[in-house]
Amino acid sequence: MTSETTGVIKPRVRLGDRVFSTGTVFAGSLILVVLAAVAIFLVVQSVPALVAKPGTLPNAAPNFWTYVWPLVFGTVWAAAIALLISIPISIGVALFISHYAPRRLAQGLGYIIDLLAAVPSVVFGLWGVLVLAKTIQPFFVWLNANLGWIPLFGGVVSGTGKTVLTVAIVLAVMVLPIMTAVCREVFLQTPRLHEEAALALGATRWEMIRTAVLPFGRPGIISASMLGLGRALGETLAVAMVLSPAVVINFFLLTSQNPNTIASNIALQFPEASGLGINTLIASGLVLFVITFIVNAIARFAINRRKAFSGAN
Amino acid sequence: MAVSVARPMTNSLTTGRLPRGSVWMILLGSWVLLGIVFLFVQMAGGTKQYNLVGALFLGTVLFDILVFAIAYLVEGGRQARDRLATSLIATAFIIALLPLVSLVYTVLLNGFARMIQPSFFSQSMRNVLDAGGGAVHAIVGTLEITGLATLFSVPIGLLTSIYLVEYGKGPLARTITFMVDVMTGIPSIVAGLFAYAFFVLVTGNVGYRSGLGGAVALSVLMIPVVVRSSEEMLKLVPNELREASYALGVPKWLTILKIVLPTSIAGITTGIMLAIARVIGETAPLLIITGFTASMNYNLFDSRMMTLPYFVYAQYANQGAHQSDFVNRAWAGALTLILIVMLLNLIARAVAKIFSPKLGR
Numbered sequence: 001m002t003s004e005t006t007g008v009i010k011p012r013v014r015l016g017d018r019v020f021s022t023g024t025v026f027a028g029s030l031i032l033v034v035l036a037a038v039a040i041f042l043v044v045q046s047v048p049a050l051v052a053k054p055g056t057l058p059n060a061a062p063n064f065w066t067y068v069w070p071l072v073f074g075t076v077w078a079a080a081i082a083l084l085i086s087i088p089i090s091i092g093v094a095l096f097i098s099h100y101a102p103r104r105l106a107q108g109l110g111y112i113i114d115l116l117a118a119v120p121s122v123v124f125g126l127w128g129v130l131v132l133a134k135t136i137q138p139f140f141v142w143l144n145a146n147l148g149w150i151p152l153f154g155g156v157v158s159g160t161g162k163t164v165l166t167v168a169i170v171l172a173v174m175v176l177p178i179m180t181a182v183c184r185e186v187f188l189q190t191p192r193l194h195e196e197a198a199l200a201l202g203a204t205r206w207e208m209i210r211t212a213v214l215p216f217g218r219p220g221i222i223s224a225s226m227l228g229l230g231r232a233l234g235e236t237l238a239v240a241m242v243l244s245p246a247v248v249i250n251f252f253l254l255t256s257q258n259p260n261t262i263a264s265n266i267a268l269q270f271p272e273a274s275g276l277g278i279n280t281l282i283a284s285g286l287v288l289f290v291i292t293f294i295v296n297a298i299a300r301f302a303i304n305r306r307k308a309f310s311g312a313n
Numbered sequence: 314m315a316v317s318v319a320r321p322m323t324n325s326l327t328t329g330r331l332p333r334g335s336v337w338m339i340l341l342g343s344w345v346l347l348g349i350v351f352l353f354v355q356m357a358g359g360t361k362q363y364n365l366v367g368a369l370f371l372g373t374v375l376f377d378i379l380v381f382a383i384a385y386l387v388e389g390g391r392q393a394r395d396r397l398a399t400s401l402i403a404t405a406f407i408i409a410l411l412p413l414v415s416l417v418y419t420v421l422l423n424g425f426a427r428m429i430q431p432s433f434f435s436q437s438m439r440n441v442l443d444a445g446g447g448a449v450h451a452i453v454g455t456l457e458i459t460g461l462a463t464l465f466s467v468p469i470g471l472l473t474s475i476y477l478v479e480y481g482k483g484p485l486a487r488t489i490t491f492m493v494d495v496m497t498g499i500p501s502i503v504a505g506l507f508a509y510a511f512f513v514l515v516t517g518n519v520g521y522r523s524g525l526g527g528a529v530a531l532s533v534l535m536i537p538v539v540v541r542s543s544e545e546m547l548k549l550v551p552n553e554l555r556e557a558s559y560a561l562g563v564p565k566w567l568t569i570l571k572i573v574l575p576t577s578i579a580g581i582t583t584g585i586m587l588a589i590a591r592v593i594g595e596t597a598p599l600l601i602i603t604g605f606t607a608s609m610n611y612n613l614f615d616s617r618m619m620t621l622p623y624f625v626y627a628q629y630a631n632q633g634a635h636q637s638d639f640v641n642r643a644w645a646g647a648l649t650l651i652l653i654v655m656l657l658n659l660i661a662r663a664v665a666k667i668f669s670p671k672l673g674r
Contacts, residue, residue, distance in 0.1 A: 020566035021480055027472030028489045035492050041510035092405025116413050118654050120594025122622045123647040127416045173412045204395035234500025236597035263502045270601050285506040296498035
């Protein structure tokens with residue numbers, strides 16, 4: 001046989017192999033096509049809004065950027081407050097599950113927190129507006145009366161509790177499970193030898209966590225925060241139901257004049273929009289897409305860097 | 314020599330310890346104390362109802378301070394900080410549980426009575442102004458749209474993960490991995506806008522609405538989840554199994570179909586179930602592309618279709634004259650939705666438990 005002389009055995013190409021591998025390549029490429037389609041269709045539909053003449057856009061905005069700027073501010077503002085609330089809590093919960101709770105309970109407690117992730121956002125919205133907003137409104141009044149000299153708590157306090165702070169609390173609850181899950185995974189990966197070394201040197205449990213667990217988990221905490229931020233930025237219905245929106249930019253947390261978010265604005269305006277209004281909303285959706293893309297990219301970067309540089313294992 | 318000599322305490326090892334259980338006593342004590350304080354506030358007319366949450370919350374804060382102070386005096390600064398950290402971390406966990414408990418409690422309390430009324434699962438909202446009506450059109454719509462989205466995303470997602478694990482090397486695989494990551498981060502409303510833009514360009518109808526569009530939008534959200542979870546599961550299949558199969562002369566595609574997939578089928582099914590559970594509660598894309606209707610529509614390819622999450626939102630957002638009728642329907646819809654998601658989660662866990670391959674002995 002010729003293969004014996006050349007030393008190379010040519011593999012037989014089977015039809016089944018061909019069909020199957022082509023099928024998988026096709027499916028993989030389809031994902032690329034879909035993503036490209038998302039970008040292209042959104043851009044195509046946004047162009048009319050981007051080049052619109054003054055006076056034709058909603059809210060009497062002179063151009064698209066003046067229209068979208070308060071929304072961008074509101075989106076980032078609400079998500080930032082939500083993150084401020086949820087970062088310490090999620091780190092605490094993750095530490096509780098990974099290092100404090102009895103081993104036998106830990107997994108069950110993890111499931112309970114994961115249950116929060118299973119609740120659809122519209123239910124969070126309903127709960128936020130019908131339960132949380134009403135419950136927390138007296139507290140807002142108190143905050144406004146006693147701490148109103150701080151600009152954040154100033155202004156005329158809302159009578160319904162449908163403020164940006166309530167929204168931020170709901171968003172914080174919604175992003176808590178994903179952030180806790182990521183933090184927990186990273187904390188559990190802390191090398192046991194580091195922990196035991198710290199304890200052997202006489203560290204208390206908290207000192208062990210501060211010197212061994214938290215430094216090791218810092219990239220994980222960063223990426224968890226970014227993932228949470230990405231979720232909070234894109235959240236729609238909970239914000240649309242809870243917030244009482246206005247076209248403003250302000251830093252007041254407790255008034256009924258709140259900057260709206262991009263996603264919530266789309267959800268509220270789209271059913272009644274027509275013509276250029278639809279293009280404007282799609283263009284603002286494109287802006288949201290770009291913002292979340294950047295945030296998620298930072299998250300991936302933080303995770304991947306840890307994999308590369310971690311000298312622990 | 315039974316006489317113990319009292320020595321001055323000089324280092325941290327010889328300082329005192331708080332007796333066992335004293336922390337719990339302090340916690341109980343501070344709750345009781347604040348409870349009494351709030352009782353006085355209520356009797357003095359400061360609050361209309363007894364503020365239990367406030368008492369528990371401020372009591373916990375007082376507890377944190379007290380534990381720190383007492384431990385600082387008895388045990389020294391390091392132990393005190395350790396105890397403070399412990400109590401704060403436990404407090405964080407309790408705070409995280411509060412919304413879950415409150416949410417489950419209110420949804421059950423408000424939704425159950427309305428949900429068990431027979432009309433809820435047998436009638437649509439057609440010609441219903443106040444009382445009565447049901448969500449059967451929304452439930453049918455949700456099941457059809459999510460089912461179609463699953464039909465779209467499972468083959469694509471599964472084949473892609475097979476490509477990434479079994480075939481993928483080089484730039485194409487890296488690009489796909491990156492793009493799947495990007496897709497995971499697409500906000501749900503953007504997926505809805507995409508489906509809308511797509512169908513408007515294809516059909517030329519600016520007011521386009523249909524269940525098909527909703528399924529496309531949900532697939533955009535679902536595919537990356539399916540790819541990620543299936544990829545993880547396929548990676549878990551030991552290479553020895555593949556090599557054993559190749560050694561017997563089995564072609565690669567048959568190895569994948571007969572060895573790799575059956576080994577990981579339980580995990581893949583679990584991942585798919587969880588992906589379904591995640592998209593079934595999505596409202597934002599459906600709000601845009603499937604639209605609102607009060608009537609039953611079985612046809613995925615024509616005209617507007619109602620879905621359960623949008624039903625909840627619509628009942629809340631467009632309340633009629635008798636508000637309680639609408640709000641009750643919203644709660645009942647929310648409860649139904651949560652039950653469906655819970656059921657999917659339970660099935661997923663059961664599948665994972667029953668069918669997972671027994672690798673160890």
